[in-house]
Amino acid sequence: GAGVSQSPRYKVTKRGQDVALRCDPISGHVSLYWYRQALGQGPEFLTYFNYEAQQDKSGLPNDRFSAERPEGSISTLTIQRTEQRDSAMYRCASSPTRDILAGGPSSEQFFGPGTRLTVL
Amino acid sequence: AQSVSQHNHHVILSEAASLELGCNYSYGGTVNLFWYVQYPGQHLQLLLKYFSGDPLVKGIKGFEAEFIKSKFSFNLRKPSVQWSDTAEYFCAVTTYSSASKIIFGSGTRLSIRP
Numbered sequence: 001g002a003g004v005s006q007s008p009r010y011k012v013t014k015r016g017q018d019v020a021l022r023c024d025p026i027s028g029h030v031s032l033y034w035y036r037q038a039l040g041q042g043p044e045f046l047t048y049f050n051y052e053a054q055q056d057k058s059g060l061p062n063d064r065f066s067a068e069r070p071e072g073s074i075s076t077l078t079i080q081r082t083e084q085r086d087s088a089m090y091r092c093a094s095s096p097t098r099d100i101l102a103g104g105p106s107s108e109q110f111f112g113p114g115t116r117l118t119v120l
Numbered sequence: 121a122q123s124v125s126q127h128n129h130h131v132i133l134s135e136a137a138s139l140e141l142g143c144n145y146s147y148g149g150t151v152n153l154f155w156y157v158q159y160p161g162q163h164l165q166l167l168l169k170y171f172s173g174d175p176l177v178k179g180i181k182g183f184e185a186e187f188i189k190s191k192f193s194f195n196l197r198k199p200s201v202q203w204s205d206t207a208e209y210f211c212a213v214t215t216y217s218s219a220s221k222i223i224f225g226s227g228t229r230l231s232i233r234p
């Protein structure tokens with residue numbers, strides 16, 4: 001496809017259930033990022049990958065959150081034992097370059113449509 | 121910790137009015153600055169960015185932003201808005217020490233009256 005895709009677009013789950021959110025980046029993009037966006041707020045960084053390596057997971061709120069990108073393409077963000085406070089929009093982005101400080105026209109993150117997670 | 125402040129949560133303008141959305145960041149070192157826009161029902165997309173050089177940056181759809189280092193600001197401007205500019209606008213920053221971690225402001229919702 002032409003852009004970043006995410007699935008599901010909407011997810012409603014009960015408290016205590018595990019959820020897996022998928023991100024399919026733009027083909028060939030090196031870096032992949034996960035963000036969480038609460039209502040009325042800007043996106044908040046969670047974690048990112050260069051190829052299959054998780055470079056920074058400092059934004060993951062606690063150990064119930066994990067992410068993987070085993071083959072350097074599709075990524076999954078997993079939330080275990082969901083809680084109501086996990087309800088948010090989860091956004092994925094990809095970038096063709098490893099370091100967006102390099103400048104130039106390709107130094108940009110391309111965002112997907114997001115997954116709206118609601119925990120009841 | 122680095123942070124980004126957007127002063128206006130919701131701005132309402134008439135068509136053809138001039139626009140300026142404020143953005144301030146807190147970080148004393150080298151930064152890269154961005155404005156992202158999210159039109160209703162669409163993805164976040166890059167409007168413009170500043171990496172180095174001319175502090176006045178021009179983006180898509182007639183938008184521009186000026187980086188004023190002494191004021192830690194990167195305000196977004198457009199001389200004459202259109203109804204189609206109705207969207208949410210996010211200012212964002214990356215720092216040299218955490219280049220891949222974009223820190224976003226809380227966003228400004230812009231509503232244009234036709």
